[in-house]
Amino acid sequence: MPELPEVETVRQGLLPAMENRRISHAEVRRPDLRWPFPPRMAERLTGARVTALGRRSKYILASLDTGQTLLIHLGMSGRMTISGDAPGSFHRDHPLRDKHDHVVLTMDSGARITFNDARRFGAMDLIATPAVETHPLLAKLGPEPLGNTFHAGVLARAFSGKRAPVKSALLDQRIVAGLGNIYVCEALWRAGISPMRQAGRIGQARLETLTQTIRDVLAEAIEAGGSSLRDYRQADGELGYFQHRFAAYDREGQPCRTQDCDGVIERIVQSGRSTFHCRRCQR
DNA sequence: ACCAGCTCCTGCTTGC
């Protein structure tokens, strides 16, 4: 499911169709996803103009001229795609509805934005804009990994004394926001750090390296339009391409790509999640 | 406080 690069790619794809556009019609086709939708969501969205389309961690935030902000989370299988009579449309010739099309926003341009989520782990909420930062889903998030407030000192402080494996620590959204299973595996491989290593036992120099590999892998993935494994699509329906550049994730049994390393990528399970790593060059 | 495991849901892949 969508991690930070996928959500950012979707946001960028939605931007021309949504920003400074008015929602002329909102259709909400079921009462809930992971949680119930906020009361009267369709009515509250209808007529609102989207003044900005932002992102925090894996959440898309649409600021509305009604003083509210629409929070969108794609969960594991959520898609936001554009269709209808608009540039960048997805399936312009196949406007048929899917049974997992849960919310459809029709913009004043004629573009339709469809939220499709087979597994329904996604979520939407409407928040008074001044209260966005204190929303329960956002309040405890750590720094944005591509922002200025993320640096090795942040990791050093957060990891200090931590006995949990660094893999688990990086998945903790309170430490750094937006990483998921794929990009944690990739960043640790690039940094040459074992996913099993206790977070509190990584030296300063290696934390500097890790900070940089996290930034690099996320930026490259955004550049490639994200990673499409199963459900993920960009807003225009295109696949992402970063999966072709995975060095660790989903490469069990394949040769490690580190220069001069003759190791093999192994799959282990940590906290119930697959981890892919090379035990020879990740220490 | 910390951490591992379970859970929500559907659908795809794998093994019989």
Added chain:
DNA sequence: TGCAAGCAGGAGCTGG
């Protein structure tokens, strides 16, 4: 074109 088990990118909750 059968069936059941296992697995999947998130993240809140429970209980040790």
